[in-house]
Amino acid sequence: MEFPKDLKYTKEHEWVKVEGNIATVGITDYAQDSLGDVVYVELPQEGGTVTKNEPFGVVESVKAVSDLYSPISGSVHEVNDAIIDSPEAINEDPYGDAWMIRVEIGNTNDLSDLMSSDEYQKFIEEEK
């Protein structure tokens, strides 16, 4: 399982990539593996807002329904519509093709409690 060093992670198993004032959000390799075959995704509208620690969407595997929690507050800059038609991309490429939303960061303080790759790996070891 991979956890790229240049990403930040949440306890709800999302990853965040910060580039300037834009944060790209997806779910981790661990999350997609735990879910199993992903068959459905619901994402917010472009231009809408998301709130830190609040659900912004839903991902469903054959057997489970999970909320997606936003790691930051801000406005939705871009939505990856491609994964709505091909949700299996979330299993195949969780850090690449299957990014979910790009958010214009409202408050950079939101980033302070995100975990590093090492911290996240330690966290999921403890959670198992």
Next chain:
Amino acid sequence: MLKIFRRVFFACPAAVHCTVLKRTPLYDIHLSLGARIVDFAGWEMPVQYKGVIEEHLAVRSACGIFDVSHMGEIEVSGPRAEEAVRLLMTNDIARVEDGQCQYTLLCYPNGGVVDDTIVYRYNNERFLFCVNASNTDKAYEWIKEQVSSIALVENLSDQYAQIAIQGPNAASILEDLSDIPPSEIKPFHFVLAELSGGIEAIVSRTGYTGEDGFEIYIAPTDAKELWEALMYSGEEFGIAPVGLGARDTLRLEMGYPLYGHELGEGITPIEANLGKYVKLEGREFIGAEALRAQKAAGVKRTLVGFRMKDAGIPRAGYEIAKNGKKIGDVVSGTMSPSLKEGIGTGFVEPAFKEVGTEVDVVIRGRAAKVEVVKLPFYKRPY
């Protein structure tokens, strides 16, 4: 389990307190095959190996091998065994010959369902019920309470492991291993065979997937050897181990009921559209009076199958509505791996049961269109 999971549709049935979990004799094999293990009805069972969709499609196109050792086995025997079994069953075991099996419900006097089961008729003095894991103890107590005065009732669940092979290649895989050619076993019949040169087994041509296939009962000590023999024989036929996840999607594509969803103590077989397994004419069995009355009066709700017309996946517990008014509840739902669309079953008011009727399933507060369809959802091409 992940915190992000809003709801996992593989929870332990509520009636079972899963403190000490049981393991089947194949547990180590599941681990070595990379299975993800879940708690199911008090058992540590494989929910998936490589992935639910891949396993599901392997059964539809080649063959799947399932550990179903968690299922319970209850034997009823003695000179009055047939009378005892007929008293318990909604279906009529007197209509089948020795060596046949029959699907039936066991009902309470009020028509609610104790369990659904396949009954094996050895002869008129010996019958075996294969019951759901979640209901084994309850069914055993119920059967004992009702008929132990006229027949011997034994819970043999610890004496049997069970392996199912299901799929178009199942008969070919069993061919080399069985002293009785599998092609000679007709659907819903069983034989006592010797497998793999010495394993005594009950082999029935039955299953829970809609495919051709066999359910094989052996002693727990023989389970590993038989599993490995089937995997070896099945290699050239594309055999794949299949977990409970795909077992559920396979049965739902066929519209087969699952206790706790389409069936339960508060649901009658008439409501669940299983009337063809309820033989009321000229018979008295436990629940007959209530079922006869319900059939005459008509039901207040009935089970239907539906497919999604809008995006989304129906799930057990979602509301079924029409014009914003609740008309029923979803009891099973999934993304169908064969049909690649959301499918489900639910109980609705009878006015909405006709094929083609459009109703809504409420998914996270949003009404999504579904259409009532004929069951099964999936028809096998052979």
